[in-house]
Amino acid sequence: MREAAASVEPAPAAVLELTNPSGLEIEAIMEILPHRYPMLLVDRITRLEPGVSAEGLKSVTVNEPYLAGHFPGHPIMPGVLIVDALAQVAGIMLRTGVRAKRAAAGQTTGEPGRPGVLAAIPRMRFLHPVLPGDQLRLHTRHVKTFANTHLVEVEGRVNGEVVAHGELVLAS
Amino acid sequence: MPVGVTQSVDIESVKMGLKSLIVERLKLEVEPASIEDGAPLFSAAGEAGAEAGTGLALDSVEALEIVVGIEEKWGVVIEDDSVANEFYSIDTLSGLVKRLLEAPVAEAAASA
Numbered sequence: 413m414r415e416a417a418a419s420v421e422p423a424p425a426a427v428l429e430l431t432n433p434s435g436l437e438i439e440a441i442m443e444i445l446p447h448r449y450p451m452l453l454v455d456r457i458t459r460l461e462p463g464v465s466a467e468g469l470k471s472v473t474v475n476e477p478y479l480a481g482h483f484p485g486h487p488i489m490p491g492v493l494i495v496d497a498l499a500q501v502a503g504i505m506l507r508t509g510v511r512a513k514r515a516a517a518g519q520t521t522g523e524p525g526r527p528g529v530l531a532a533i534p535r536m537r538f539l540h541p542v543l544p545g546d547q548l549r550l551h552t553r554h555v556k557t558f559a560n561t562h563l564v565e566v567e568g569r570v571n572g573e574v575v576a577h578g579e580l581v582l583a584s
Numbered sequence: 585m586p587v588g589v590t591q592s593v594d595i596e597s598v599k600m601g602l603k604s605l606i607v608e609r610l611k612l613e614v615e616p617a618s619i620e621d622g623a624p625l626f627s628a629a630g631e632a633g634a635e636a637g638t639g640l641a642l643d644s645v646e647a648l649e650i651v652v653g654i655e656e657k658w659g660v661v662i663e664d665d666s667v668a669n670e671f672y673s674i675d676t677l678s679g680l681v682k683r684l685l686e687a688p689v690a691e692a693a694a695s696a
Contacts, residue, residue, distance in 0.1 A: 451591055531644075532645045538637045555652075556655075557664050557667075558644075558648045558664050559648070559664070559668055559671070561645050561648040583644065
């Protein structure tokens with residue numbers, strides 16, 4: 413199946429990476445997500461079960477552009493960007509799930525999987541500030557899909573401590 | 585075919601449960617009893633606002649919320665898409681819930 417896809421599709425690198433259990437490097441992430449600087453908020457996928465769950469990393473540095481103003485002399489990663497980082501990992505989980513389903517069905521052509529637009533934030537809590545030097549571990553778990561909307565449970569951790577958790581709805 | 589134990593479900597209590605579930609989970613400012621059994625609950629895709637006044641014109645995010653609410657309230661599993669055409673009115677939704685409740689073994693086996 414992979415061989416066949418490689419010979420037909422011009423850019424199959426991300427599809428090949430999906431079978432790698434050790435995760436996705438940034439190049440593969442950028443083939444799946446359309447996000448770019450300064451809004452690409454996941455550096456690496458460390459664990460991926462397409463369509464089911466994923467875990468990603470976001471390393472926060474003082475050079476993040478938004479920290480210049482949030483806040484001057486007192487940099488804290490904005491909560492909404494933690495939400496978007498979580499949504500991006502969820503987007504990778506869902507998109508690779510669509511691709512995996514297609515691959516299982518023997519489909520090697522067609523539109524790439526596109527679920528990923530944030531449609532609702534039913535619940536979100538922020539427990540601790542995320543600071544420069546922190547490595548944010550982004551966990552997502554698919555809960556339910558219905559009619560092109562996807563409910564996802566999300567959690568952010570720093571050094572094992574939960575800094576944010578909640579639920580997001582992404583739409584296709 | 586469903587075999588073994590089935591329980592009879594009162595369709596009227598399911599309808600009332602659905603109406604209060606929808607109003608509570610979606611924080612609607614209407615009386616549950618004011619929702620008509622046959623009125624369309626959702627706005628058609630791409631026609632937001634169309635036919636406003638008759639139904640609640642709920643969207644797909646709210647449909648997902650109702651799915652999760654039904655699963656929690658009645659302990660059933662709603663498979664994606666297989667029942668999408670039953671997401672139309674209180675009448676059709678209550679029929680779906682009643683069917684899932686009365687044949688849990690058969691539904692579970694069919695979806696496995």
